[in-house]
Amino acid sequence: MTTTTPLISTQPIPGQFWQWRGEQIYYVTAGESKANRPPLLLIHGFGAxxxxxxxxxxxxxxxxxxxxxxxxxxxxxxKPAWTYSADLWRTQIHDFITEVIGQPVVVAGNSLGGYTALCVAAEHPESVAGTILINSAGPFTSSTHPKEPNIFQKAVGQILTGFLRHPIGNSLLYKFVQRKSFIRNTLKKVYVDQSAVTEQLIDEIYRPSCDRGAPQVFASVFTNQQGEKVDVLLGTMRCPLLMLWGEGDPWIDARSRNEKFREYYPQLQAYYLDAGHCPHDEIPTQVNAIVHNWVKEYCRAVV
Incomplete structure (x- = not known):
């Protein structure tokens, strides 16, 4: 009897390390290079x-x-004690494409990873053959007359920032959000299909949070300034753009946010999916099919 390996696997693929600026960066690779198809480079979101x-x-x-x-x-x-920002990760990804992959890629990212992918595509167009954003994060420029936060909102923001910057305050907050019960509850809020929130997924997020330096990364991400505005980045990007939106995401209004992207990049293609913040993990078969067909039709390998 012949057995076949299932195409959807829940087992991580063993990877290796790349030395970047004196620090170890983990990556995985699979599949063979195709002469007529660009490689795909996948970038995770915050905490993943x-x-x-x-x-x-x-x-x-x-x-x-x-x-x-x-x-x-x-x-x-x-997890060195550096200042973490979109600029840092953009440079990391561009250097990885240049030094390790060696040819332009279709870069795909979820949430924070989506914003990082957009930064690379806009600011290093020579490295990107196409961009796929999945429930992407990133700030837009405020309207002409932005609504000013009230005194209470400003005070809360200042207190939280000060709390995160203080070693004891950051340690207390980090220990709270690091708990497996907190991770589980958060995932259940942002996944439509609750069965996709497995103990394996929770462990994969929890395990790196125990690494030395992780609390300082957490504080740095939330206390540093935001990067370049999404509309500015879209104004310089030239490659094909695919937007995937899990409509059950409580953190993002998918329809209105996509229209903001379309305002500055009318040629984008968008799909709205019955999923939450991480549709690539929640409904992988559907996402994989969309990515497969779109890349084959719109993206060409550039060597």
Whole structure:
């Protein structure tokens, strides 16, 4: 009797380390390079890692060479006491494409990873053949007459920032959000399909949070200034753009946010999905099919 390996796998693919600026960066790769198809590079969101793409790598690598990387400060990557920002991760990803992959890629990112992917595509167009944003984060420029936060909102913001910057305050807050029960409850709020919130997924997020330096990364991310505005980035980007939106995401109004993207990049293609903040993990078969068809139709390998 012949057995076949399932295309969707829940097992992480063993990876290796790349030395970047004296720090260890973890990445995985699967599939063979195709002469007529660009590689895919997958970038996780805040608190996640290459493990969050395990259901996508196994299937997409049947047709593409696929890479996934841990952003510095997350997953199995080093967590030095640096200032963490979109500029840092943009440079990390661009250097990885240049030094390791060696050719332009289709860069795909979820949430914070989506914003990082957009930064790379806009500011290093020579490295990107296409961009896929999945419930992407990132700030837009305020309207002409932005609504000023009231005195109470300003005070709360200042207190929280000061709390995070103080070692004891940051330690207390970090210990609270690091708990597996907190991770589980948060995931259940942002996943439509509750069965996708497995103990394996929780462990994959919890494990790196125990690494030395992780609390300082947490504080740095939330206390540093935001990066370049999304509309400014879209104004300089030239490659094909695919937007995937899980409409059940409580953190993002998918329809209105997509229209903001379309205002500055009318040629984008968008899909609205019955999923939450991480549709690539929640409904991987559907996401993989969309990515597969879109890349084959709109993105060409550039060597």
């Amino acid at each position: 890692s290459t493990d969050h793409w395990r259901k996508n790598i196994s299937e997409l690598s049947q047709e593409f060479q696929v890479w996934a990387i841990d952003l510095l400060g997350f997953g199995r990557a080093a």
